[in-house]
Amino acid sequence: MEFVVPRFARTVVTLWAIVTVAFVATRLTGDAIDFLMPEGLDQQSRQAMIAYFGLDQPIIEQYWRFWCSLVDREFGLGLMERRPVAVIFAERVWHSLSLLFATLTVTVVIGVPLGVLTALWRKSFLGNALLFVAFLGYAIPNFVLAILLILVFSFILHWLPSSGSTTLAHYVMPTLALSAFFVASLVRFTRNAMLDVLSQDYMRTARAKGLSERVVVFRHGLRNALIPVITVIGLQITTLVSGAVVIETVFAWNGIGDLLVGATLRRDYPVLQFGVLAVAAAVILVNLLIDLAYAVVDPRVRLSRA
Secondary structure, eight states, X not given: OTTHHHHHHHHXXXXXXXXXXXXXXXXXXXXXXXXXXXXXXXXXXXXXXXXXXXXXXXXXXXXXXXXXXXXXXOOOBOTTTOSBHHHHHHHHHHHHHHHHHHHHHHHHHHHHHHHHHHHHTTTSHHHHHHHHHHHHHHHSOHHHHHXXXXXXXXXXXXXXXXXXXXXXXXXXXXXXXHHHHHHHHHHXXXXXXXXXXXXXXXXXXXXXXXXOHHHIIIIIIIHHTHHHHHHHHHHHHHHHHHHHHHHHHHXXXXXXXXHHHHHHXXXXXXXXXXXXXXXXXXXXXXXXXXXXXXXXXXXXXXXXXX
């Protein structure tokens, strides 16, 4: 409890600060009525619409109503669609979560084994070749790779659909474009962590006991290298959320990222505020889980109460 409670308290305070900043920032970017209403709207009608949406109230009262809507789990109504924000997000959340899960699965399944292999084969041509490919994936921005994939596999070869999120074929290019950077990053960090571990005395002791190389590498080596690897995976998840916004926009993916981009351009305050809240909560929750994973993997972290 002494390890968990302070981290949970910091999580609550951080979430409150992020939501408050987002609330104020959205109202400093412009008047939503100018984007909702057609050009040439007379002043009387404009003031009537401002009062209808409650934007004529003092910002303190709007802030209070915003938090009341969160407590009541209503989250307000979208200014553009005039539907509950919770309903709008519920229609899109599965598409985003499924894309993030597919990307994270590809990242871990490919990145960790390749990182271990590049460490074991560090003096061979194949190990250097894998590391070179990882550097390429790390250097190419995901939106550039996404456009290249669309040009090759959609417009030239006609193998995969260029937009949408309805079939498994729609997942291929967004997952590849989103996971390339993270796979490359995880390969590099896993390789470095394994190189540090392979030179330790307990690895030589395990081999001297007659254990197989597979047991030595994975049971003794990889487990002790998991702390930096878990750190990288946690950071990647937080970065993955922001990267998904770009990828969803490029592939017209019917997810939360595409919804947030549209809400930002149209100044749809309720949708944008709840979107920031949801993304911030996901990122902070991941960081909290990473802290707890540290304590599970390495008891020294738990005992130190750091």
